[in-house]
């Protein structure tokens with residue numbers, strides 16, 4: 001057998017007959033390579049940039065050799081995204097999503113042929129579902145795209161490209177070498193703050209001041225994705241007879257779930273993207289006649305008769321009742337169900353319903369004991385939520401609970417009455433404040 005240091009490859013490297021590994025690549029060369037691979041626009045960011053602080057640990061875990069990131073943009077066809085017909089818009093999302101993945105993969109292959117190591121995390125799915133309901137995606141693509149000069153986030157929290165508007169999907173390639181010239185954020189935000197995204201959203205998830213109600217969007221738009229699907233499975237499992245299932249799920253909904261499983265999950269809305277007029281190449285109809293633009297693009301989405309999925313007694317439920325009485329409201333089960341106390345503390349922000357907290361002003365101290373000991377302070381005031389790890393200041397009510405008992409309460413596996421009687425939850429302060437807290441997280 002050939003000895004390791006006499007192996008032909010080792011000898012070739014020693015004799016320098018194999019190409020030397022590059023330490024950096026020119027930005028111009030890399031840009032042409034990416035555009036040739038099918039990207040509509042790209043930008044480059046060094047891993048050490050401060051904008052990457054929140055993502056760096058995850059990036060290094062995925063690909064320890066990462067030196068730089070390529071932010072990729074692919075275009076969607078605006079009129080397809082804007083169609084009130086969900087099959088047309090969803091087809092556009094799926095096709096462009098696949099395109100982003102194909103482009104990223106082609107870039108990685110082209111770099112590999114030059115001896116440059118690279119990795120292409122998927123643009124959305126598949127995700128690391130063992131982390132569900134935590135952060136399942138590899139890298140948050142929006143902050144990267146902003147750092148790479150691909151645009152800025154608008155009021156609706158999607159990145160708006162200065163030319164293509166928000167009709168883009170994002171991707172990333174991690175590479176093992178430096179790029180000669182980095183990209184920088186663009187100097188203006190293409191968002192016009194016209195608030196048409198606010199007006200179009202069927203669940204009121206986008207507030208005019210830029211707040212985003214995650215649970216409202218997730219409950220409706222993602223009905224046929226991970227959480228909605230989990231809730232649907234429980235309806236199937238909890239039905240003792242077909243009639244009982246049919247009382248809760250219409251035949252059209254069952255068929256729709258099948259369609260999502262067979263052809264890729266379908267979004268229920270994405271009207272925020274449809275309504276957005278921004279971007280050099282798409283803005284003309286809006287500038288020429290704002291009223292006609294609203295009538296053509298926004299009104300059909302607002303007027304569409306459709307089922308809207310909401311959490312019972314949530315902000316979304318009262319919003320739809322008031323704003324869109326012609327849309328059918330359907331209450332569904334929880335979409336944010338923590339599996340750990342850490343998850344509860346992290347997810348609280350996403351489940352909070354500002355409207356339900358109207359009039360409440362209180363500070364809560366939570367102490368969790370047992371398997372997962374933890375402490376946190378929660379302040380609710382002026383319809384805003386502040387969650388801090390640890391105990392801070394004085395409180396209006398103190399809740400001490402076993403971590404196991406509290407999780408069973410959140411997962412609706414045990415009632416608060418039972419947990420209080422069995423001393424798994426103890427409260428020091430006005431019990432009405434705990435009830436008010438519960439109403440903020442329906």
Ligand code: B12
Nearest residue numbers: 123137139140141142156157158159169170210217267270
């Ligand atoms: C989780 C997720 C969701 C969640 C949460 C969305 C969200 N706002 O974070 C849900 C399920 C609700 C969702 C919905 C949608 N999503 Co999504 N989603 C993702 C995913 C996987 C991660 C997003 C993420 O980073 N979240 C982190 C949270 C904490 O971000 P955030 O709350 O917006 O936090 C930001 C703000 O604080 C912001 N910020 C800082 N300063 C300021 C200032 C102002 C004024 C504002 C407004 C914000 C802001 O910076 C933070 C970092 O992003 C990405 C794919 C990926 N790997 O990145 C796609 C992605 C963000 N989604 C995308 C799309 C298209 C959608 C939908 C349109 C889907 C659809 N077809 O219906 C809707 C749009 C809903 C909306 N208006 O946001 C695209 C966005 C493309 C673009 N042009 O930006 C992405 C990038 C997928 C892709 N590969 O292209 N999505």
